[in-house]
Amino acid sequence: MVRASTFVFALATASTALGQAQTCDLNNKCPQSTPCCSQYGQCGVGAYCLGGCDPRSSFSLNSCTPAPVCESKTYTFENLDSVAPNNKYLGDASKADWVSSGNPVHYGSDVLLTMAPSTVGTLLASTSYMWYGNVQAKFKTSRGQGVVTAFILLSDVKDEIDYEFVGADLEVAQSNYYFQGIPVYVNGANTTISDTFQNYHTYEIDWTPDTITWLVDGVVARTKKRSDTWNATSNQWAYPQTPARVQLSLWPAGLSSNGQGTVDWAGGLVDWNSADIKNNGYYYASFTSVTVNCFNATSAPGTNTGVSYTYNGYSGTNDTVVDGKNATVLASFLATGLDMELGASSGTASGAQPSSTAETIPGQSGGSPANINSHGDTGSSDSSGSGGSSTVTGFVQGATGTSKSGADKLGQEKVVKGSLFAVIVAVAAMMAM
Numbered sequence: 289m290v291r292a293s294t295f296v297f298a299l300a301t302a303s304t305a306l307g308q309a310q311t312c313d314l315n316n317k318c319p320q321s322t323p324c325c326s327q328y329g330q331c332g333v334g335a336y337c338l339g340g341c342d343p344r345s346s347f348s349l350n351s352c353t354p355a356p357v358c359e360s361k362t363y364t365f366e367n368l369d370s371v372a373p374n375n376k377y378l379g380d381a382s383k384a385d386w387v388s389s390g391n392p393v394h395y396g397s398d399v400l401l402t403m404a405p406s407t408v409g410t411l412l413a414s415t416s417y418m419w420y421g422n423v424q425a426k427f428k429t430s431r432g433q434g435v436v437t438a439f440i441l442l443s444d445v446k447d448e449i450d451y452e453f454v455g456a457d458l459e460v461a462q463s464n465y466y467f468q469g470i471p472v473y474v475n476g477a478n479t480t481i482s483d484t485f486q487n488y489h490t491y492e493i494d495w496t497p498d499t500i501t502w503l504v505d506g507v508v509a510r511t512k513k514r515s516d517t518w519n520a521t522s523n524q525w526a527y528p529q530t531p532a533r534v535q536l537s538l539w540p541a542g543l544s545s546n547g548q549g550t551v552d553w554a555g556g557l558v559d560w561n562s563a564d565i566k567n568n569g570y571y572y573a574s575f576t577s578v579t580v581n582c583f584n585a586t587s588a589p590g591t592n593t594g595v596s597y598t599y600n601g602y603s604g605t606n607d608t609v610v611d612g613k614n615a616t617v618l619a620s621f622l623a624t625g626l627d628m629e630l631g632a633s634s635g636t637a638s639g640a641q642p643s644s645t646a647e648t649i650p651g652q653s654g655g656s657p658a659n660i661n662s663h664g665d666t667g668s669s670d671s672s673g674s675g676g677s678s679t680v681t682g683f684v685q686g687a688t689g690t691s692k693s694g695a696d697k698l699g700q701e702k703v704v705k706g707s708l709f710a711v712i713v714a715v716a717a718m719m720a721m
């Protein structure tokens with residue numbers, strides 16, 4: 289299956305009806321006033337500077353908030369106290385283990401990632417990062433054509449290691465990896481296992497500087513060696529090597545507004561009148577636990593002896609990662625890595641002042657992991673960089689003005705492609721202030 293990483297293009301086409309969020313990429317860095325380039329390729333302050341902020345496309349390497357270092361821990365979901373909505377979290381990983389967008393629901397001792405009609409699903413991203421190490425997640429996937437469950441590692445420079453599950457094919461776990469989000473079409477692989485909707489499985493990624501091993505229920509499914517990833521064109525190892533967050537997600541790949549390659553990969557369009565929708569009101573994937581074991585190297589790469597990870601070079605390779613002492617918490621949603629105290633309730637901050645209209649909460653693509661979801665599409669129709677806070681959701685992927693566009697649902701029938709993103713971000717930003 290041909291797959292492409294179009295996360296930049298996805299939002300590069302988003303015009304902004306209400307907001308002024310500027311797009312950003314490696315050749316088009318953010319301005320000083322809104323210095324942080326979010327995971328979704330738009331400039332802002334506040335939460336734009338937290339997890340997913342790409343230092344290479346931001347105003348400067350220290351515009352993003354330093355990333356909390358790895359913590360070895362087992363995360364369970366007996367309650368959702370450890371889950372903070374993305375319009376509440378300011379970078380203190382001691383106060384929340386996960387940042388959510390969409391609608392996580394507590395059920396038994398699991399968290400359900402839900403996807404109701406007119407939403408783009410749910411995403412949980414870990415607040416601390418892993419610089420190599422072992423991560424295991426025990427869960428049951430969702431089901432149904434067009435419905436994708438994912439368990440991935442994603443770094444701020446878009447190194448990525450994946451498990452993905454297409455709800456039309458419940459006996460396959462797909463594995464994949466990307467280096468710096470560069471679209472390479474040949475790295476996916478499939479592992480056959482028993483029904484992933486009916487059965488809990490434990491999915492494991494064991495990631496070292498030299499090898500990635502994917503295991504299911506303790507059995508090796510696949511191995512990828514760094515030594516097999518040399519790219520003679522770019523003269524480097526096309527191998528994930530930078531600190532990454534764990535992301536758990538459920539998202540609708542099968543929307544008519546998505547590219548045909550994505551829809552085909554996902555097994556067809558989502559059926560919004562399915563039994564799961566009728567019985568529960570949403571599609572769901574059921575996560576029981578996640579266990580992170582840090583790599584614990586004694587020298588770089590792969591340490592976690594400091595407080596936070598930052599980058600000191602634009603190559604985004606492992607030797608530009610610094611495991612240091614910089615603080616990770618912003619004083620407010622107006623603050624940035626350039627002035628982390630801005631907006632603190634007392635005292636006067638100095639430095640770059642964000643304009644009052646600056647975007648503060650990046651549009652979430654629901655479960656869409658990194659928007660590296662354009663499965664073989666060549667165009668930019670997979671504009672999946674949107675969504676909402678925990679209280680604002682809507683169709684945003686490829687709001688191309690078709691009748692299926694969620695824009696209609698929100699009474700914004702005149703918005704052009706992608707502009708719903710701006711509406712939602714603006715609303716979310718207002719609510720956060």
Ligand SMILES: *[C@@H]1O[C@H](CO)[C@@H](O)[C@H](O)[C@H]1NC(C)=O
Binds near residue numbers: 349354625
């Ligand atoms: C880390 O903190 C130092 C000292 O405050 C600051 O000069 C530097 O810009 C920070 N680095 C990053 C990447 O945030």
Ligand SMILES: *[C@@H]1O[C@H](CO)[C@@H](O)[C@H](O)[C@H]1NC(C)=O
Binds near residue numbers: 289476
């Ligand atoms: C994996 O299986 C899916 C169907 O579930 C198929 O579309 C895809 O091409 C397969 N990928 C590989 C690499 O065989």
Ligand SMILES: *[C@@H]1O[C@H](CO)[C@@H](O)[C@H](O)[C@H]1NC(C)=O
Binds near residue numbers: 525527529605606607
């Ligand atoms: C770290 O990055 C350097 C520079 O790109 C490279 O030579 C080295 O092989 C990398 N090491 C690992 C473990 O990826």
Ligand SMILES: *[C@@H]1O[C@H](CO)[C@@H](O)[C@H](O)[C@H]1NC(C)=O
Binds near residue numbers: 522
């Ligand atoms: C090698 O790197 C170049 C430049 O980043 C990229 O365009 C190309 O797709 C890569 N090829 C492979 C096979 O990884």
Ligand SMILES: *[C@@H]1O[C@H](CO)[C@@H](O)[C@H](O)[C@H]1NC(C)=O
Binds near residue numbers: 360
């Ligand atoms: C890393 O250190 C932590 C804390 O001491 C420990 O819990 C964890 O098991 C270690 N991980 C590995 C892979 O050794």
